[in-house]
Amino acid sequence: MFRPSIISTCSVRARAAASIPSPLIPSSRLRPNAPLRFYSRSPPKAAFNKPKPGETSARAPRASTATNVVTFLAVSSLSVGAYLYQWNKNRQDSSSLNSEGLTTEKWTPVLLTKITKVSEHTSLFDFQLSKPCTIPISSAIYVKDDLIQAMRAYTPVHSTEKDQQTFQLLIKRYNEGQVSRFMHSAKPGQKIEMRGPVVIWPGGRSDLEQWDEIGMIAGGTGITGLLPIIHSALTHPTKKIKISLLFAAQSPDELYFKDEIDQLAKTFKDQLRVAYTIDKVPSTDPSEWKGYVGYVNQDMLKELLPAPKAIKDSSSTEEEKDKSEAKKSIVLVCGPESMIRHVAGSRGMSGQEPIRGVLGAMGYKIDQVFRFPN
Numbered sequence: 001m002f003r004p005s006i007i008s009t010c011s012v013r014a015r016a017a018a019s020i021p022s023p024l025i026p027s028s029r030l031r032p033n034a035p036l037r038f039y040s041r042s043p044p045k046a047a048f049n050k051p052k053p054g055e056t057s058a059r060a061p062r063a064s065t066a067t068n069v070v071t072f073l074a075v076s077s078l079s080v081g082a083y084l085y086q087w088n089k090n091r092q093d094s095s096s097l098n099s100e101g102l103t104t105e106k107w108t109p110v111l112l113t114k115i116t117k118v119s120e121h122t123s124l125f126d127f128q129l130s131k132p133c134t135i136p137i138s139s140a141i142y143v144k145d146d147l148i149q150a151m152r153a154y155t156p157v158h159s160t161e162k163d164q165q166t167f168q169l170l171i172k173r174y175n176e177g178q179v180s181r182f183m184h185s186a187k188p189g190q191k192i193e194m195r196g197p198v199v200i201w202p203g204g205r206s207d208l209e210q211w212d213e214i215g216m217i218a219g220g221t222g223i224t225g226l227l228p229i230i231h232s233a234l235t236h237p238t239k240k241i242k243i244s245l246l247f248a249a250q251s252p253d254e255l256y257f258k259d260e261i262d263q264l265a266k267t268f269k270d271q272l273r274v275a276y277t278i279d280k281v282p283s284t285d286p287s288e289w290k291g292y293v294g295y296v297n298q299d300m301l302k303e304l305l306p307a308p309k310a311i312k313d314s315s316s317t318e319e320e321k322d323k324s325e326a327k328k329s330i331v332l333v334c335g336p337e338s339m340i341r342h343v344a345g346s347r348g349m350s351g352q353e354p355i356r357g358v359l360g361a362m363g364y365k366i367d368q369v370f371r372f373p374n
């Protein structure tokens with residue numbers, strides 16, 4: 001099972017914030033010596049009056065001192081009980097309203113604000129955090145299905161290195177899938193238990209500038225892991241990093257964020273090159289499709305990706321080798337397990353299994369390829 005390096009970006013701030021008093025906490029808690037009115041009231045005097053002459057004892061039985069004390073204690077404890085119940089309820093409400101920003105240390109309820117269907121099986125889920133939080137580029141957040149205590153990782157779509165109070169998850173529903181089905185049955189207004197963020201590919205953060213070229217192969221929802229890296233690389237303040245992306249999906253409507261990606265390719269035309277492939281051309285409008293058809297293959301990749309280092313090293317002259325050494329490139333593969341296996345071979349438990357599949361046949365080695373866990 002995939003075990004990411006756990007980092008928490010929000011907890012220190014959240015801990016400081018947790019000490020801020022809330023208006024929902026009863027004032028007696030803020031001022032410990034404030035009198036509690038509920039039980040400072042005396043029991044009704046009439047019950048303890050002596051019977052007047054001529055009155056029958058049946059109408060007004062005289063209470064003994066012991067009974068008075070018992071009655072007083074019973075009324076008092078009921079009042080205290082009611083008070084404590086209300087206080088505890090307020091405390092719970094306030095703790096969920098003031099819960100920490102997202103942290104890796106514990107499950108935090110996060111408000112689901114909106115659901116937007118983007119294809120037959122996939123929706124975009126908008127969330128609001130109670131405290132701003134840094135969601136690093138190339139990180140994932142764990143979502144828990146409370147009913148069966150199952151958790152799965154999802155990648156915030158437009159994560160940045162800056163504080164943000166909202167984020168989006170793109171989640172595909174699988175018919176037999178536990179957590180994806182739970183999320184697709186959730187409603188706006190509901191709170192979802194989350195933990196994170198955890199960084200998946202550290203190369204996508206502050207040391208992004210180490211790369212001259214980044215090749216990418218995305219499969220379906222796997223684009224979520226790559227999109228923040230694309231944005232960050234294209235807008236890098238000091239370096240023009242070249243990006244090439246082959247985006248593979250079952251059908252055109254599963255090429256998520258295609259309009260956004262095409263727009264980026266237009267704006268950054270000397271930096272970003274994009275190609276698409278789908279499993280099958282839709283029968284409804286086959287002439288509309290202009291991209292590749294079929295699973296990822298060498299022909300789709302050889303003109304697009306940075307060349308494999310191993311091939312360069314063996315066939316180049318010394319001068320060319322020096323140049324290629326100076327150029328640092330990597331190929332990122334992000335998508336479902338079956339697609340990763342086909343493109344680069346299984347990553348294995350450690351992520352260190354040799355590169356096989358299409359990339360392996362082209363001569364790429366483990367030091368030039370990163371397979372995202374799935």
Ligand SMILES: Cc1cc2nc3c(=O)[nH]c(=O)nc-3n(C[C@H](O)[C@H](O)[C@H](O)COP(=O)(O)OP(=O)(O)OC[C@H]3O[C@@H](n4cnc5c(N)ncnc54)[C@H](O)[C@@H]3O)c2cc1C
Binds near residue numbers: 002174225374
């Ligand atoms: C770091 C990371 C980031 C991820 N980001 C996203 C994301 O942004 N969006 C997203 O939708 N998913 C993402 N995933 C995948 C996600 O974590 C779940 O694996 C997926 O939602 C299925 O979980 P489930 O509980 O619904 O299905 P499970 O109960 O785990 O699986 C039940 C069945 O569903 C089918 N199934 C499950 N996953 C897949 C798959 N990927 N492809 C094909 N069939 C499958 C299989 O037939 C499986 O037997 C990510 C995974 C990782 C590790």
